[in-house]
Amino acid sequence: MKSFVIPAAVVGITVAGLLTGPAQADMASGAVLANTCFSCHGTDGKSVGDMPTIAGKKESFIAKKLKGFKMGSEDSTVMKRIAKGFTDAEIAAIAKFFAKN
Amino acid sequence: MSRFTRRTFNRSLGATVALGALALPGSAPFAAGTKAQVVVVGGGFGGATAAKYIKRFDPSISVTLVEPSTHFITCPFSNTVIGGLNTIDYITQNYDALKKMGVEVVHDLVAHIDGAKKQVKLTRGGTIAFDRCVVSPGIDFRWEKIEGLDASTAGTIPHAWKAGPQTLLLRKQLEAMPNGGTFIISPPVNPFRCPPGPGERISLVASYFKKAKPKSKIVVLDPKKKFSKQGLFKEGWAKLYPGMINYHNVDNDGVVRRVDPKTMTLHTDFGKYKGDVVNFIPSQRAGKIAQVSGLTDNTEWCPIDQQTFESRLVPGVHVIGDSSIASPMPKSGFAASTQAKVCAEAVVNLLKGRMPGTPKFVNTCYSLVDENYGISVAMVYGYEGGKIIKIKGSGGLSPSGADANFHQKEANYARGWYESISNDIWG
Ligand SMILES: Cc1cc2nc3c(=O)[nH]c(=O)nc-3n(C[C@H](O)[C@H](O)[C@H](O)COP(=O)(O)OP(=O)(O)OC[C@H]3O[C@@H](n4cnc5c(N)ncnc54)[C@H](O)[C@@H]3O)c2cc1C
Numbered sequence: 001m002k003s004f005v006i007p008a009a010v011v012g013i014t015v016a017g018l019l020t021g022p023a024q025a026d027m028a029s030g031a032v033l034a035n036t037c038f039s040c041h042g043t044d045g046k047s048v049g050d051m052p053t054i055a056g057k058k059e060s061f062i063a064k065k066l067k068g069f070k071m072g073s074e075d076s077t078v079m080k081r082i083a084k085g086f087t088d089a090e091i092a093a094i095a096k097f098f099a100k101n
Numbered sequence: 102m103s104r105f106t107r108r109t110f111n112r113s114l115g116a117t118v119a120l121g122a123l124a125l126p127g128s129a130p131f132a133a134g135t136k137a138q139v140v141v142v143g144g145g146f147g148g149a150t151a152a153k154y155i156k157r158f159d160p161s162i163s164v165t166l167v168e169p170s171t172h173f174i175t176c177p178f179s180n181t182v183i184g185g186l187n188t189i190d191y192i193t194q195n196y197d198a199l200k201k202m203g204v205e206v207v208h209d210l211v212a213h214i215d216g217a218k219k220q221v222k223l224t225r226g227g228t229i230a231f232d233r234c235v236v237s238p239g240i241d242f243r244w245e246k247i248e249g250l251d252a253s254t255a256g257t258i259p260h261a262w263k264a265g266p267q268t269l270l271l272r273k274q275l276e277a278m279p280n281g282g283t284f285i286i287s288p289p290v291n292p293f294r295c296p297p298g299p300g301e302r303i304s305l306v307a308s309y310f311k312k313a314k315p316k317s318k319i320v321v322l323d324p325k326k327k328f329s330k331q332g333l334f335k336e337g338w339a340k341l342y343p344g345m346i347n348y349h350n351v352d353n354d355g356v357v358r359r360v361d362p363k364t365m366t367l368h369t370d371f372g373k374y375k376g377d378v379v380n381f382i383p384s385q386r387a388g389k390i391a392q393v394s395g396l397t398d399n400t401e402w403c404p405i406d407q408q409t410f411e412s413r414l415v416p417g418v419h420v421i422g423d424s425s426i427a428s429p430m431p432k433s434g435f436a437a438s439t440q441a442k443v444c445a446e447a448v449v450n451l452l453k454g455r456m457p458g459t460p461k462f463v464n465t466c467y468s469l470v471d472e473n474y475g476i477s478v479a480m481v482y483g484y485e486g487g488k489i490i491k492i493k494g495s496g497g498l499s500p501s502g503a504d505a506n507f508h509q510k511e512a513n514y515a516r517g518w519y520e521s522i523s524n525d526i527w528g
Contacts, residue, residue: 028460029458031446032443032446033461036463037463039438039439039518039521039522040465049519050513051514051521077507077510078465078477078514081479081496085480085481085482085492085494086481
């Protein structure tokens with residue numbers, strides 16, 4: 001491994017960087033983050049029962065709601081407990097995912 | 102920070118180096134034209150989700166799901182069938198949508214998973230080869246831990262902890278019970294499938310008695326000190342079913358030593374309890390196929406890499422759901438499904454020679470204390486230092502002392518959750 005050198009410009013990341021992990025790579029992918037919502041809100045946010053549908057909502061709406069639940073300014077039964085488990089960067093990625101799909 | 106341990110790295114992919122989009126040059130085992138083959142064992146909460154989400158992440162992967170039944174009857178909401186709120190149809194799912202997505206569904210029981218030869222052996226004969234295998238067989242009962250009971254006595258003393266005929270049997274027995282009769286339920290020791298499940302069952306049987314057989318009593322013989330959502334359940338029971346439920350825990354003669362199905366009597370350290378209907382839920386371990394395929398350790402559960410769910414004992418085979426050791430996550434259908442999605446992404450990445458990503462999970466267990474009275478416990482999980490961790494500050498219980506409106510909403514959301522998750526998995 002010692003002589004195995006990859007030009008940083010080509011790979012952007014080194015083995016060491018990968019194993020220690022830059023902050024950004026620690027985050028789950030948008031898909032993995034959004035998948036955790038589907039069990040309640042339905043696949044891709046399309047609810048089939050009494051849960052609110054969040055498919056087709058604007059990126060800004062989802063981000064604003066999640067931050068509101070997290071701060072407690074939005075009233076909720078369960079979303080406060082869920083939203084507190086996500087960082088602001090994760091919330092941004094989730095909102096982007098729903099807006100795109 | 103070992104999001105990706107060297108051990109997994111070497112074992113799965115060879116010690117090459119990751120490029121830009123976390124791709125591993127030269128290690129992708131499937132060049133264009135060769136189809137990667139995944140076999141999923143079990144079509145329940147974990148297995149059916151894994152099959153569907155592997156296809157969603159990458160439709161080019163060939164996915165075969167092996168499951169003995171053509172219909173899957175869910176444990177979630179089976180307590181509403183036992184309490185007479187729903188019929189069995191409400192909780193019966195099938196595999197049509199998975200087939201439409203291109204998942205090949207084989208109705209058979211896997212007899213053995215051979216990690217070295219990379220194939221599963223079917224009970225009716227024949228084998229299916231895999232590049233990676235995902236196993237989600239649920240639980241098996243440790244009948245040997247209780248004197249007097251075994252699989253054959255379940256026709257008299259049901260467990261109803263795997264849904265289907267057992268659910269209907271318990272319902273029938275409760276319907277036949279006279280007003281003023283005694284229902285005895287004995288929950289298992291930890292760890293077991295669905296920690297709040299016994300509390301919900303007690304509640305919905307009480308709800309049925311209140312309506313149809315108000316003189317009847319419920320006796321609980323629990324070998325544990327406390328149970329999931331205890332405060333919330335007891336608050337609901339005091340409001341809705343005062344005086345009906347007699348709860349014995351480990352400090353109050355709750356440990357059942359022996360059961361006599363002929364006389365319907367449960368013997369504890371200090372006494373004996375005779376019931377008209379008895380629901381004994383045995384202590385549990387990983388599904389049998391996991392045991393016979395070398396996937397379990399001396400805890401009788403399956404140790405896994407908590408990033409990819411790959412077995413620590415058999416490389417190339419991933420275990421999710423109730424059978425896996427995914428603590429601090431509980432054994433629930435929600436947990437099995439959220440694990441399956443993380444595992445699906447990892448399996449696809451590994452097959453494509455890419456690094457698996459960082460996991461993130463959510464679990465919420467809704468319970469009905471009555472048709473219009475819901476409660477819940479939730480938690481968000483991340484991955485740090487090679488382990489699944491609870492995200493500090495997230496999750497927790499429904500507030501205690503909440504008003505009727507709150508509980509009505511949570512009851513509606515409980516049904517909404519059930520309909521969404523079953524549609525997400527089998528729809
Ligand atoms: C009364 C009750 C209420 C519950 N309520 C809830 C709830 O409200 N919310 C919640 O999240 N969870 C709930 N649960 C828990 C939930 O049912 C389980 O945690 C969940 O089913 C686990 O998923 P799994 O994939 O591990 O196993 P399962 O869903 O049990 O699936 C296992 C599948 O594997 C198949 N199988 C087994 N062996 C083989 C083999 N050798 N070859 C092929 N196929 C095989 C079985 O036929 C089965 O279909 C409840 C459980 C009970 C008992």
